[in-house]
Amino acid sequence: MLKRIQSIQNIGRFKATTAGNVEFDKITLIFGRNTYGKSTLGDLLASIELSETSAITTRRTIPADGRPQQAVLSFQAEGQSETPIRLDQNGWNPGLPVGLCLRVFDDGFYHNNVFAARQFTRSTKENFSSFVLGAQGVAKAQVIAEKNKQKGDATRERNKLQKAAFKNISDLSNFLKLNPAETVDLLKDKIDSLRRESDNFVSQKDNAEKIQSRKTLNLLKWEISFTESLERLNKILAASYINLHDDARLKVIDHIQRNFHEQNDAEIWIKNGLAHNNGGKCQFCGQVLGEEAIKLLDIYRQYFNSSYQEHESYVVKELDECKTLLTQERVVMLRLSLESNKGSLVSYPELEKREDFLELSAQLEKCVDNIAAVLESWVKQSAEFNKQIEQVVNRKISRPHSEINQLESKILLQLNEQIIELISIYNDKASRINELIIVFKESVNAIRLKMRIDAINDQINIENLKLLRVEMADQCEEMIRLDTLVAVLAEEIPLLQEELRNEQSSYLDNFFDHLNYYFKKFGSSDFTLIRGEDTSGHTPIYYLKVKYCNCDVSERDLDKVFSESDRRALALAVFWAGLSCLNEENIRNTIIVLDDPITSFDNHRTTTVHQEIVILAEKSRQIIILSHYEQGLVKFINTYSKNKPIKLLTIERKSGTSSLQVADIDHFVKNEHEKARSNLFKFIAEETNTHNAGDLRVFLEYELNHRFAKQIDDNNINESNLSDRIDKLRDAGCITQELCSGLHNWRELLNPAHHIWLASDLEDQRNTAKRFMGFIYHDLIPTCLTS
Structure with missing residues (x-):
């Protein structure tokens, strides 16, 4: 329980208060007039309950004297000695003793917990x-x-954090789940590579039509086999006209040998001349031919018959074709094809990043070099060989029925085989390159390229997110x-x-x-x-x-x-x-403080609250009631003081500070008239030398009204003036003329306008008060009681 408030300094009205001699009891009533510091005491106890001192620090005494705010209150838990707790600039120390609890009902509780405005x-x-x-x-x-x-x-x-660092991350949840194993540098390299790839595809997309128009590599052709053509020529050179009549053939041969200086063209000359002969005269001079001449012409005709013509035509035709095949220009076309393919090859820079393309291109270039070297040899060898072809063909044409020596060229045959082999290798490489080009061209489609670019960009975004995840x-x-x-x-x-x-x-x-x-x-x-x-x-x-x-x-x-x-x-x-919801142990250790609990209460509520306070006092550690409502406290005391341990304290003001004092309960519960009577008796008994100047005059009027209350009511005496009221009581027969005169004498002596008797010395005043009280209690008697 709260045993005592030892001291309070510079808190509200308590400028310098010491009250260690004033003990609290099981039920302690504290009466304090308004402005004396009652609410300050309530706030002081509430601050202990809440461990909050702001309400106290704002109640600094005015005027300030520079001293700090301090307070010392002593509490006593059950079975323990008193424990002082102190309020200083650091708050309450050490706090309530273990086991004790404070509950305060005051205006703060009302306004904070229930109503505000x-x-x-x-x-x-x-x-x-x-x-x-x-x-x-x-x-x-x-x-x-x-x-x-x-x-x-x-x-x-x-x-x-999300707004500051992740505002550009659309899917933050998945971003946070990323757990890249790569380092920043590796991710940056990967992103750069993907960007280059994307740029390449973007470039392809922009040039898709141009790329589609680019040429593939032409396969090389060695149009006619040299070996087969040479064999064909030699075969026709070896051909002879074996179907002629032997006698005619021999005679023509003999005639040519004997009569022709240039025998190589003799058969042609004879055959042509025979075609212009009319049979009887010479086609040149017109002379009539002799018998021998006619016989010779018959022999010629037998020799140059239709079979000879067919054979000659065949040989000439074969020679012409073989000559064309063997002497036609094929190197230039081959070189042009190689050069064209070289241009086509370099038109695909997009493929230069592919290892297989680069490898095939290198192999193809090596083939080109090899072919070029062989072709150089071919050109040199074929020039001389073509001259030989010309000669043998002319010779055969002049003697188509005769066998001519065959034409040979081992070097050209070897070169021909080399060229064929190199072209085969070249074409293989070119075909494989064309396959890459075809695949590339198929990929160079605007829609496919966009899909590919989008896929790469998606991958770039993923890698960028991974990079950002590592960096963040x-x-x-x-x-x-x-x-x-x-x-x-x-x-x-x-x-x-x-x-x-x-x-x-x-x-x-x-x-x-x-x-x-x-x-x-x-x-x-x-x-x-x-x-x-x-x-x-x-x-x-x-x-x-x-x-x-x-x-x-x-x-x-x-x-x-x-x-x-x-x-x-x-x-x-x-x-x-x-x-009421506290358990028995908790309520038994609770100190309850009630600051004016029945203020503004209607009369019908007061008795119930007082009754509940007493019931609660039986269960709790202590109840402290703070009030400025004197009548309420008097009613409580009058009802319960005989059976309950009630102590009454009052807050008094003296020398600029408020203090606590133990009050006389019996005196406190008296009304004003009773208090005035007590003071007069003490004055008369020389227990005090002071009294209130107006007490006797007020006392006289109160006693008159109280003693004669029934007579005043019965006779409808309503005069407010005391003199008139006295006369009315006399006229109504309620008092004697003698008593009426005595009342007027005392009225005039005690009139507040005169107070003449107060000018007397102290003992005279005491004697006057004694005579007055004798008059009141011995002489002031209704008529009916004196008769």
């Missing part, structure tokens, strides 16, 4: 919920609040941490909330049952209070919903439905319900 506000709802939950499940509610705050902070931090490793790890934290908390918090809800469900039902019970008991019987719940914040917020006569009351209409007395009763009911 006559309404339930978001703040009062939160504080009300905290007050309710404070009795049970505080730890878990705090955990939920902390986790919600942590989740909110992590979410804001994550969103801030720290931010990603932080993002993953925050994501994980938010996800874990998002899963944990609803479970904790559900646990809290389940754990507190019966407790909350019990709390609201008690709340309705006390609210009705404290005089607001037409109201019903229902639990509301708001789950939009960090922790569930439980608040009050109000019904009046079973009709819902809107929160905005509370000030119209609740009277001031209802509002105070509700706040007190909330406080009482919280205490």
Whole structure:
């Protein structure tokens, strides 16, 4: 319990207060007039309850004297010695003794936990919920609040990081899942390579039509086999006209040998001449031919018959064809084809990055060099050979029926075989290159190229993401941490909330049952209070919903439905319900402080509250009531002081500071008349030398009205003037003329306008007071009692 307030310095009205000799009891009443410091004491005790000193630091004594704010209060837990706790600039130290608990009901509780400006506000709802939950499940509610705050902070931090570092990442979830094994340099090299490849395909796409028009390599041709043509020539050179009549043949041969100087062309000359002979005369001179001449012509005709003509035609034709085949220009065409293919080959720079293309191109170039070397030899050898062909062909034509020596050229035959072999190799390489070109051309399609470019660009994007993932490793790890934290908390918090809800469900039902019970008991019987719940914040917020006569009351209409007395009763009911939900041990160790608990209460509520205070005092460690409402305290004392350990303290003002003093309960509960009477008796008995100047005059009028209350009422005496009232009582026969004269004498002596008797010395005043009290209690008697 609170045993004593040892000292208070520079806190509100308590400028320099020492009250260590003033002990508190089980039920301690503290009476303090307004402005004396009652609320300051309440705030001082509330700051210990809440471990919050801001309300105290703002109550610095005015005018300030430069000294610090300090306070020392002594508490005593059950079975322990007194423990002083001190307030200084660091707060309360060491705090309440273990086992003790403070609960303070004051204006702060009213405005913070129930009403603000006559309404339930978001703040009062939160504080009300905290007050309710404070009795049970505080730890878990705090955990939920902390986790919600942590989740909110992590979410804001994550969103801030996402906006700052990942705003250009469209799929952040998959980006964070990336786990590249490559280094930054390797990824950059890969990206550069892909970009070059993409640029190449873009270039191909832009030149697709041109690429399609590019030529493939022509395969080389060695048009006519040299070997076969030479064999064919030699065959015709060896051919002879074996079907002629032997006699005619021999005679023609003999005739030519004997008569022709140039025998090589003799047969041609004779054959041509025979074609122009008419049979009887010479075709040259016109002379008549002789018998021998005619016989010779017959022999000629036998020799140059139709078979000879056919054979000659065949030989000439064969010779002409063989000569053409063997002497035609084939090297130039071959070289042109090689040169053309070279141009075609270099028109495919896109393939130069392919190893197979480069390898085949190199092999083809080697073939070209080999072919060129052989062709050079061929040209040299074929020039002489062509002359030989010319000679043998002319010779054969002049003697088509005769066998001519065959033409031979081993070198050309060898060169021919080399050329054939080299061309075959060349064409093989060219065909393989053409296959690559065809595949390339098939790929050089605008749609396919776009698909390929898109695929490469997609891969570039992937590699760029991987590169960015590596470069942003720290931010990603932080993002993953925050994501994980938010996800874990998002899963944990609803479970904790559900646990809290389940754990507190019966407790909350019990709390609201008690709340309705006390609210009705404290005089607001037409109201019903229902639990509301708001789950939009960090922790569930439980608040009050109000019904009046079973009709819902809107929160905005509370000030119209609740009277001031209802509002105070509700706040007190909330406080009482919280205490009622404490277990027996907790309530037994609780110090309860009530600051003006019945202020603004209607009279019909006061008795019930006093009764509940006494009941609560039996269960709790201590109850301290602070009040400026004297009548309320008097009523409480008069009702319970004979049976309960009640101590009354008063706050007094003296020498510029307030202080605590133990009050005389018996004196405190007296009314003003009783106090004045007591003071007069003490003055008469010489227990004091002072008295109030107006006490005797007021005392006279009060006693007259009290003694003759029935007579005044029966005779309808309504005069406000004391002199008239005395005369009316005399006229009505209620007092004698003698008593009337005595009353007028004392009235005139004690008239506040004169106070002549106060000018006398002290003993004269005491004697006057003694005579006056004798008059009141011996002479002031109604007529009916004196007769």
